[in-house]
Amino acid sequence: MLVVGLVFATLAAVLHCYIFVMESVRWTAPSTRKTFGIESAEVAEITKPLAFNQGFYNLFLAITSLIGLILVIAGTETIGLTLIIAGIAPMFAAALVLLLSDHTKARAAITQGTLPLLGLIFLFVALATR
Numbered sequence: 464m465l466v467v468g469l470v471f472a473t474l475a476a477v478l479h480c481y482i483f484v485m486e487s488v489r490w491t492a493p494s495t496r497k498t499f500g501i502e503s504a505e506v507a508e509i510t511k512p513l514a515f516n517q518g519f520y521n522l523f524l525a526i527t528s529l530i531g532l533i534l535v536i537a538g539t540e541t542i543g544l545t546l547i548i549a550g551i552a553p554m555f556a557a558a559l560v561l562l563l564s565d566h567t568k569a570r571a572a573i574t575q576g577t578l579p580l581l582g583l584i585f586l587f588v589a590l591a592t593r
Contacts, residue, residue, distance in 0.1 A: 464585050464586075464588045464589035464592065465585075465586070465589035467585045468581075468582050468583075468584075468585030468586035468587075468588075468589055469532060469535065469547070469582075469586075471578050471579070471581040471582035471585060472528050472531075472532065472547045472550070472551050472578075472579070472582035472586065473528070473529070473532055474578045474582075475525075475528065475551050475554055475578035475579040475582055476524075476525040476526075476528040476529050476532075476550065476551075477525070478574075478575065478578055479521040479522070479524055479525040479528075479554060479575075480521075480522060480525045482518065482521045482575065483518040483519065483521045483522035483525070484518075485498060485499075485518070486514040486515065486517050486518030486521065487514065487515045487517075487518030487519060487522070488518070490507055490510075490511050490514040490515065490518075491504060491507040491508060491511060499514075521554075524550045524551070524553055524554055525550065526550075527546050527547075527549055527550035528546065528547050528550030528551055528554075529550075530543075530546055531543045531544065531545070531546030531547035531548075531549070531550060532547060534546065535547070544586065544590070547582070547586065548583065548586065551578075551579035551582045551583055552579070552583060554575065554576070554578075554579035555576050555579040555580045555583060557575070557576075558572045558573070558575045558576025558577075558579070558580075559572070559576060561575070561576075562576070
């Protein structure tokens with residue numbers, strides 16, 4: 464169960480690195496605007512500073528999770544798992560907030576929340592069965 468949880472946590476971190484790129488690097492690109500439902504270039508320009516900041520939140524959560532993974536692999540399991548959970552739990556929580564605050568964003572919320580949720584479930588099961 465631990466390995467499965469680590470795989471889902473890693474996939475969640477990779478996804479959030481990709482979200483970082485979309486929000487902080489490619490926000491005004493037509494493909495990114497389409498992904499986020501932003502129809503005009505003007506709106507993308509106006510919201511660019513907000514997206515830039517939000518992207519870094521996603522990146523920092525991903526980095527926290529990946530550092531945790533490295534520590535687990537290196538044998539520092541308690542600290543590593545703590546960091547992984549500290550990284551993926553807010554990923555899931557943010558997806559839940561998105562889903563509850565705007566039902567039209569259900570697809571995005573499910574996309575960003577499924578991997579961290581599965582990671583949390585498998586990690587907690589692994590910890591509970593020790």
